[in-house]
Amino acid sequence: MKWKTLRDFFWNRVYELAMEDRNIVAVIADMGAPALDSFRVNLPSQYIDVGIAEQNAISLSAGLSLGDKKPFVYAIAPFITLRCFEQIRVDLAAMDLPVTIVGVGAGMSYDDSGPTHHCVEDITVLSPLPNFYIHNISDPVMARAFADISVKFPHPNYVRLDRKVLPKIYPEDFSFDDGLSLLKEGNDCVIVATGNMVHRALEVSQILEARGISCGVIDVYEFPVNARLLLEFIAPVERVFTLEEHSLRGGLGSVVGEVMLDGAVSKPLYRMGIDTKKGFCYRYGGRNYLQKCLGLDPLTIAEKITTAFTGS
Amino acid sequence: MFHSFDEALLRRLEEKAKEIRLTVLDMCSQAGTGHVTSSFSCVEILVTLFYGGILKFDPTNPGWEDRDRFILSKGQASAILYPILADLGYFPKERLKRFCREDGSFGVHLQHDVPGAEITSGSLGHGLGIASGIALAGKMDRKLFMVFTLLGDGECYEGSVWEAAMFAAHNRLNNLVAIIDRNSLCVTNFTENMLELEPLDEKWRSFGWNVRTVNGHSFPQLLEALGDVRCRYSSRPTVIIARTVKGKGVSFMENVPLWHGAAPGGEEARKAREELMRSKTETK
Numbered sequence: 001m002k003w004k005t006l007r008d009f010f011w012n013r014v015y016e017l018a019m020e021d022r023n024i025v026a027v028i029a030d031m032g033a034p035a036l037d038s039f040r041v042n043l044p045s046q047y048i049d050v051g052i053a054e055q056n057a058i059s060l061s062a063g064l065s066l067g068d069k070k071p072f073v074y075a076i077a078p079f080i081t082l083r084c085f086e087q088i089r090v091d092l093a094a095m096d097l098p099v100t101i102v103g104v105g106a107g108m109s110y111d112d113s114g115p116t117h118h119c120v121e122d123i124t125v126l127s128p129l130p131n132f133y134i135h136n137i138s139d140p141v142m143a144r145a146f147a148d149i150s151v152k153f154p155h156p157n158y159v160r161l162d163r164k165v166l167p168k169i170y171p172e173d174f175s176f177d178d179g180l181s182l183l184k185e186g187n188d189c190v191i192v193a194t195g196n197m198v199h200r201a202l203e204v205s206q207i208l209e210a211r212g213i214s215c216g217v218i219d220v221y222e223f224p225v226n227a228r229l230l231l232e233f234i235a236p237v238e239r240v241f242t243l244e245e246h247s248l249r250g251g252l253g254s255v256v257g258e259v260m261l262d263g264a265v266s267k268p269l270y271r272m273g274i275d276t277k278k279g280f281c282y283r284y285g286g287r288n289y290l291q292k293c294l295g296l297d298p299l300t301i302a303e304k305i306t307t308a309f310t311g312s
Numbered sequence: 313m314f315h316s317f318d319e320a321l322l323r324r325l326e327e328k329a330k331e332i333r334l335t336v337l338d339m340c341s342q343a344g345t346g347h348v349t350s351s352f353s354c355v356e357i358l359v360t361l362f363y364g365g366i367l368k369f370d371p372t373n374p375g376w377e378d379r380d381r382f383i384l385s386k387g388q389a390s391a392i393l394y395p396i397l398a399d400l401g402y403f404p405k406e407r408l409k410r411f412c413r414e415d416g417s418f419g420v421h422l423q424h425d426v427p428g429a430e431i432t433s434g435s436l437g438h439g440l441g442i443a444s445g446i447a448l449a450g451k452m453d454r455k456l457f458m459v460f461t462l463l464g465d466g467e468c469y470e471g472s473v474w475e476a477a478m479f480a481a482h483n484r485l486n487n488l489v490a491i492i493d494r495n496s497l498c499v500t501n502f503t504e505n506m507l508e509l510e511p512l513d514e515k516w517r518s519f520g521w522n523v524r525t526v527n528g529h530s531f532p533q534l535l536e537a538l539g540d541v542r543c544r545y546s547s548r549p550t551v552i553i554a555r556t557v558k559g560k561g562v563s564f565m566e567n568v569p570l571w572h573g574a575a576p577g578g579e580e581a582r583k584a585r586e587e588l589m590r591s592k593t594e595t596k
Contacts, residue, residue: 060445066381091432
């Protein structure tokens with residue numbers, strides 16, 4: 001069996017839904033997927049090629065939405081968010097139009113493609129937009145669920161997909177209403193993670209258990225973050241760690257810090273992610289190697305957390 | 313060869329243009345802000361669309377699904393669209409007096425939640441793409457409405473305009489009409505001094521559009537250019553390059569870059585008002 005990526009779980013479901021709802025349209029900026037081949041062949045009037053033109057892809061989708069269509073606009077993640085940020089801001093967020101942006105290539109997904117294709121600033125850039133929601137997908141069940149959720153979502157919505165195959169975490173009937181979930185309880189600390197790093201957090205928590213540190217894991221899959229629930233989940237533990245394959249400036253760690261500050265929660269917070277002081281990542285050799293360079297490999301993370309407890 | 317139009321209609325349009333210019337002037341002068349000159353260059357264009365029998369609309373039902381859409385891409389000209397919408401009954405004229413005021417509900421750039429406004433705009437290069445999306449949605453649903461969008465000529469420097477132009481032509485959006493307010497001025501300089509836009513008609517033609525060039529202050533020419541667009545004689549979208557004068561109607565504001573985004577006050581406002589009262593729109 002060929003492993004399916006998050007993209008396939010998401011688009012396969014969008015295609016199923018589009019078969020039943022002719023208002024669902026795919027706006028494609030020169031990107032492929034097996035489900036999109038089916039779209040093109042079986043639902044040609046619902047498949048719109050815009051060429052390599054992300055700005056127009058967003059403005060066009062705003063117009064389609066004003067014409068009562070449900071657009072899913074799709075391209076490589078950094079291009080469909082950063083290149084056309086102003087179209088997202090004015091045409092989607094300011095008018096609060098229910099358009100779904102689908103970006104594939106979260107974080108260092110396009111590992112060896114270099115910094116043009118790395119997508120590590122988009123959460124920082126898009127988070128301040130009123131009316132705008134980011135859904136950072138961490139597993140296949142969530143990918144499929146957010147196809148259904150996006151069709152009915154009343155606001156602009158960015159579905160952020162990793163390019164690689166990610167294993168299943170959630171049961172099939174899981175409800176993704178809360179924006180974050182406590183995947184594993186821990187008594188000493190918790191890792192708040194997002195996207196592909198949720199899997200890394202689960203892996204690290206096992207290493208820590210063996211070292212006698214009880215570590216919980218929270219998956220944040222929606223921005224703005226559900227602050228009330230996050231504060232509830234981090235309340236019992238002594239230390240909070242955040243983990244993301246994204247810039248530390250304005251990413252998940254910053255958001256969690258804001259939530260704690262606003263909630264008057266005073267406890268140690270350690271942020272792990274991509275340090276901009278290291279510059280753009282002109283390293284090659286696969287994602288595992290890049291993560292090692294960035295300090296996001298399991299052992300480095302486990303060491304950082306262990307050191308926080310032992311102080312050495 | 314221009315068609316002859318009902319003289320009474322032309323007189324009504326001229327009177328309306330004068331009335332709208334005065335309203336724009338008063339509204340912006342009282343507020344001390346607003347894009348007067350950018351609005352004055354497109355008065356005849358908007359008056360033709362809204363009062364010349366071109367657009368289908370219903371002020372009592374702004375969301376009427378079969379209405380024609382007017383997408384003001386050069387959102388700084390909201391100062392002319394708002395008075396027209398108020399005049400047509402989309403909202404009470406009293407609201408114009410609160411333009412850019414603390415107790416008001418709209419400002420210098422276009423806001424989508426004003427009845428009849430359709431979109432938020434102000435940053436340039438967005439309207440043609442949005443209009444293309446609405447036009448495409450209309451085609452998908454076999455609707456007969458038309459989509460009109462007004463762009464500034466300086467706006468055509470934005471690359472996104474050409475992304476949308478390519479898309480609209482490829483997708484045969486013959487229910488889409490773009491009008492370019494070719495007043496030849498940006499904020500600081502004339503377009504041809506800054507970065508040549510000409511030959512603008514050839515650029516659009518090469519992108520697959522029907523191109524018409526008219527005097528944008530002439531009602532007969534505008535009525536002629538816009539009168540048959542609903543017939544869809546061609547599969548191509550249509551662009552009308554309307555040659556205009558920025559600040560049209562007030563001699564000391566015409567073609568003066570520094571008047572961009574400014575509103576006359578005091579003595580200047582009085583002089584502008586006097587000139588507008590005396591003015592007569594070109595009808596050739």
